[in-house]
Every structure is written in structure tokens, then in C-alpha cells.
Amino acid sequence: MTLLYVFVSVSSESRGQITVTQPGAVSSALGGSVTINCRISQRVYGGISLAWYQQRDGETPKLLIYSASTRASGIPGRGFSWSQSGTDFTLTITGVQTEDAGIYYCQQDYSRLFTR
Numbered sequence: 001m002t003l004l005y006v007f008v009s010v011s012s013e014s015r016g017q018i019t020v021t022q023p024g025a026v027s028s029a030l031g032g033s034v035t036i037n038c039r040i041s042q043r044v045y046g047g048i049s050l051a052w053y054q055q056r057d058g059e060t061p062k063l064l065i066y067s068a069s070t071r072a073s074g075i076p077g078r079g080f081s082w083s084q085s086g087t088d089f090t091l092t093i094t095g096v097q098t099e100d101a102g103i104y105y106c107q108q109d110y111s112r113l114f115t116r
Contacts, residue, residue, distance in 0.1 A: 029096070030097065033093060051067075061105060079100070
């Protein structure tokens with residue numbers, strides 16, 4: 001059985017009084033599924049908008065999803081889904097493929113750290 005490792009940024013970023021927290025690494029067999037969680041400490045500006053990024057080895061981060069639910073241009077429709085419950089966000093990848101390996105970041109979307 002071939003395993004694919006999807007590393008999640010183990011981080012707690014604080015900007016002002018807002019903290020973004022992600023757990024540790026997760027893995028999946030090829031064709032399997034993986035769930036990545038992200039928690040925002042509180043709502044700002046009347047709501048939360050979140051961006052998800054993938055960074056493959058040796059590459060710059062690539063925007064996957066922005067405004068919590070909009071797929072970025074060029075991101076395949078297969079396999080990626082997301083959900084929100086309050087300040088908890090989840091990115092799920094089903095039918096995991098080798099190109100899904102990498103580090104995944106979530107970020108408060110009102111001031112993006114990375115460009116598209």
C-alpha cells in the first residue's frame with residue numbers, strides 16, 4: 001500500500017487578537033481521503049473569510065480556496081470540498097492523488113499573505 005503524506009502547517013498565527021490554529025500532519029493512502037482542520041479564534045468584520053493554500057516541495061504556496069468557499073482559478077473540481085461551522089473550517093480531499101502531497105495553510109482572508 002502506498003501512503004501519501006499531507007503535511008499541515010502546525011502553527012498558531014496571531015494578528016492583533018485573532019489567532020489561526022492548525023493541527024499536525026495527516027496522511028492518506030492514494031485514492032483515500034484526508035481532512036484538514038483550521039480554527040479561527042474569533043469573528044472579525046462581522047464574519048470570517050478564510051483562504052486555503054497548498055505548498056508543494058520546493059514551490060511557492062498556491063491559492064486553493066478563498067472567501068471561505070470559492071475555488072481559485074485552475075484548481076481542479078475533483079476531490080476538494082470544504083465546510084465551516086462557526087470558527088472551525090475543514091478542507092477535505094477525496095480520491096487523494098500524488099500531486100495533493102504538500103503543506104496546507106489556512107489564513108484569515110481579509111488580508112492575504114500570499115498572492116494568487
